[in-house]
Amino acid sequence: xxxxxxxxNVSKVYERGRxxxxxxxxxxxxxxxxxxxxxxxPSGSGKTTLLNLIGGLDSPTDGSxxxxxQRIDRLGEGALAKWRAANVGFVFxxxxxxxxxxxxxxxxxxxxxxxLSAAQRRKNAAIALELVGLADRASHKPTxxxxxxxxRVAIARAIVSDPRFLVCDEPTGDxxxxxxxxxxxxxxxxxxxxxxxxxxxxxxxxxxxxxxxTLHLDKGTLVEEQGLGIRD
Amino acid sequence: MKYLHLVIAALSRRKARTLFTLVSIVAAFLLFGLxxxxxxxxxxxxxxxxxxxxxxxxxxxxxxxxxxxxxxxxIAAIPGVEAVGHQNWFGGVYQDPKNxxxxxxxxxxxLDSNPEIVLTPEQRKAFADTRDGALVGKxxxxxxxxxxxxxxxxxxQIFPRKDGDMxxxxxxxxxxxxxPDAPNGTDQMFFLHWKYFDEGNQYGQHEVGWYVVQxxxxxxxDRVAQAIDALSANSDHETRTQTANAFNASFAKQLGNIxxxxxxxxxxxxxxxxxxxxxxxxxxxxxxxxxxAVLKTLGFSSRSVLAxxxxxxxxxxxxxGIIGMLLATAVVPALxxxxxxxxxxxxxxxxxxxxxxxxMILIGFLVGVLPALRGMRxxxxxxxxxx
Ligand SMILES: Nc1ncnc2c1ncn2[C@@H]1O[C@H](COP(=O)(O)OP(=O)(O)OP(=O)(O)O)[C@@H](O)[C@H]1O
Ligand SMILES: [Mg+2]
Numbered sequence: 001x002x003x004x005x006x007x008x009n010v011s012k013v014y015e016r017g018r019x020x021x022x023x024x025x026x027x028x029x030x031x032x033x034x035x036x037x038x039x040x041x042p043s044g045s046g047k048t049t050l051l052n053l054i055g056g057l058d059s060p061t062d063g064s065x066x067x068x069x070q071r072i073d074r075l076g077e078g079a080l081a082k083w084r085a086a087n088v089g090f091v092f093x094x095x096x097x098x099x100x101x102x103x104x105x106x107x108x109x110x111x112x113x114x115x116l117s118a119a120q121r122r123k124n125a126a127i128a129l130e131l132v133g134l135a136d137r138a139s140h141k142p143t144x145x146x147x148x149x150x151x152r153v154a155i156a157r158a159i160v161s162d163p164r165f166l167v168c169d170e171p172t173g174d175x176x177x178x179x180x181x182x183x184x185x186x187x188x189x190x191x192x193x194x195x196x197x198x199x200x201x202x203x204x205x206x207x208x209x210x211x212x213x214t215l216h217l218d219k220g221t222l223v224e225e226q227g228l229g230i231r232d
Numbered sequence: 233m234k235y236l237h238l239v240i241a242a243l244s245r246r247k248a249r250t251l252f253t254l255v256s257i258v259a260a261f262l263l264f265g266l267x268x269x270x271x272x273x274x275x276x277x278x279x280x281x282x283x284x285x286x287x288x289x290x291x292x293x294x295x296x297x298x299x300x301x302x303x304x305x306x307i308a309a310i311p312g313v314e315a316v317g318h319q320n321w322f323g324g325v326y327q328d329p330k331n332x333x334x335x336x337x338x339x340x341x342x343l344d345s346n347p348e349i350v351l352t353p354e355q356r357k358a359f360a361d362t363r364d365g366a367l368v369g370k371x372x373x374x375x376x377x378x379x380x381x382x383x384x385x386x387x388x389q390i391f392p393r394k395d396g397d398m399x400x401x402x403x404x405x406x407x408x409x410x411x412p413d414a415p416n417g418t419d420q421m422f423f424l425h426w427k428y429f430d431e432g433n434q435y436g437q438h439e440v441g442w443y444v445v446q447x448x449x450x451x452x453x454d455r456v457a458q459a460i461d462a463l464s465a466n467s468d469h470e471t472r473t474q475t476a477n478a479f480n481a482s483f484a485k486q487l488g489n490i491x492x493x494x495x496x497x498x499x500x501x502x503x504x505x506x507x508x509x510x511x512x513x514x515x516x517x518x519x520x521x522x523x524x525a526v527l528k529t530l531g532f533s534s535r536s537v538l539a540x541x542x543x544x545x546x547x548x549x550x551x552x553g554i555i556g557m558l559l560a561t562a563v564v565p566a567l568x569x570x571x572x573x574x575x576x577x578x579x580x581x582x583x584x585x586x587x588x589x590x591x592m593i594l595i596g597f598l599v600g601v602l603p604a605l606r607g608m609r610x611x612x613x614x615x616x617x618x619x
Contacts, residue, residue, distance in 0.1 A: 048617070052612075052613050055529075057529060057612045057613050057616075058612070058613045077534065078533055078534070081528065081531045081532070081533050081534075082531060082533075083531075084529070084530070084531045085530065085531025086531075090529050090530070092616070096522065096523075096526045096529075096616075098241070098523050098526065099245070099523075100241040100242070100244060100245045101238075101241055105237070105241075109527070109530055110530045110531065112234055112235065112238075112532075113530070113531050113532065118234070157530075
């Protein structure tokens with residue numbers, strides 16, 4: 001399959017006052033189109049940092065990141081924002097829904113950046129909610145939903161504008177076993193049936209089992225690659 | 233426009249806080265509306281066209297100092313003068329000191345040369361023929377239920393009669409209408425005969441308060457004014473002649489520089505409002521930093537985030553401000569009524585509204601700009617991680 005993400009020699013250095021901390025060391029990584037990749041590793045190993053770089057939320061200190069043929073490490077802030085809106089869906093550990101908006105309006109948010117009409121936005125958001133099994137909760141506020149339901153709304157928001165890939169940072173980190181299974185099943189379905197490329201950070205080996213591949217990060221370096229092509 | 237629901241959602245996030253802020257904005261702009269009316273009322277806001285075709289001759293020293301009546305004939309002889317009338321402040325109240333009546337002792341010429349007071353020939357004749365006759369404005373007559381022919385005593389706050397009694401009896405001989413462009417309060421006035429007043433009062437005789445001069449040519453105002461003042465130069469009753477509009481303005485000045493005081497109060501109120509609302513906005517945005525970070529994550533530009541926060545502040549100011557000014561619009565006439573014509577404030581006009589709206593937008597920007605910049609500049613990865 002074609003390569004979607006090409007990470008070459010990427011380093012990330014954070015500066016804390018005078019102190020420089022190199023969080024990622026010369027990382028090289030290819031992610032194929034249609035892959036479901038799990039990224040594991042101890043706390044502080046740089047998983048979120050790497051995921052943020054792939055999602056275009058931050059820029060590397062060194063090296064290059066090419067996604068779908070485009071060097072995103074060279075984009076300025078404004079261009080990067082546009083690129084994210086068109087290409088990436090985000091799922092976070094704590095859902096990050098806007099508390100004052102209904103599920104429907106939360107899912108519509110990314111569509112505000114498109115040229116779709118209000119009616120079209122409403123329709124697309126309804127379809128996304130349907131896909132995650134929450135069509136009947138469209139008018140609920142996040143506080144009126146369980147954690148698992150909130151995460152599914154977040155997934156609907158991530159896919160509503162039909163991005164090329166999703167980045168998920170510990171999407172089940174805050175969920176009980178059953179809700180986690182629901183969410184993972186949903187992600188798997190998106191990968192398998194809809195061809196979405198998924199990159200997921202997780203601490204949970206059982207969550208990683210749902211992915212096609214698992215990579216381990218330790219102190220800013222990728223240490224091993226396991227090709228567990230399950231459920232192909 | 234499609235972001236409007238996001239702005240409204242942000243404002244409805246903490247309803248109590250938004251309501252509290254809104255109430256302070258309403259109060260500030262209510263005060264702004266009222267004080268603006270006061271300022272206009274005291275800064276010669278009642279300027280009229282007729283006011284530039286008329287001169288007022290008063291004592292150079294004080295409006296309360298009288299002038300000799302003998303001056304009337306000499307002023308009338310100056311070329312360019314059409315007619316000369318005169319007026320004295322009577323300072324009457326009806327039954328109770330709080331029922332203040334705008335009352336003046338005038339001569340017939342005064343009424344004849346005052347187009348703002350509309351009299352029928354019958355009313356004019358009745359006034360001329362009745363020694364203790366009085367002409368009263370329609371609004372004033374309505375307020376006390378006065379009828380033509382009725383005996384009405386006024387108590388002068390200043391002038392005792394010969395026997396020391398302060399109460400002066402009058403007979404109402406006419407209820408007059410006013411011209412459409414007459415200044416506020418013209419329909420609240422009470423006119424009595426200068427002769428009746430001059431002969432009856434215990435103080436000086438043959439004294440008038442000020443002269444009102446009708447010009448045959450408004451362009452000659454300056455020349456005529458100089459000629460009038462020259463009549464009394466170096467006497468013990470030197471005069472100062474101005475157009476009626478200028479006279480009204482300087483009359484107001486003698487009551488203190490109300491405009492300045494009012495502006496200072498308004499400035500203080502808005503200063504407080506800016507601090508208060510600015511603080512609220514800063515707090516509201518601080519709480520929402522993670523949400524703004526999410527919007528940016530989804531691809532909202534930094535400028536959209538800036539605009540969202542600014543729109544939030546401006547919308548709040550506009551809603552509160554407009555409610556405040558609408559309240560002021562309702563209160564101004566009520567205030568005039570309640571004060572019994574003593575306070576005559578002009579209704580809020582286009583100018584007040586445009587000033588008010590400009591202030592709302594300006595203050596909205598002022599209180600919104602710092603939080604908005606903060607939202608615009610936030611680094612997504614730090615905000616998401618709660619740093
Ligand atoms: N903006 C920053 N400034 C300074 N240090 C940072 C910054 N972001 C991350 N770090 C540091 O980089 C290291 C890696 O952080 P990162 O969040 O990528 O770890 P992680 O693998 O996701 O950990 P966890 O499993 O706890 O989420 C940590 O030591 C962290 O303190
Ligand atoms: Mg992390």
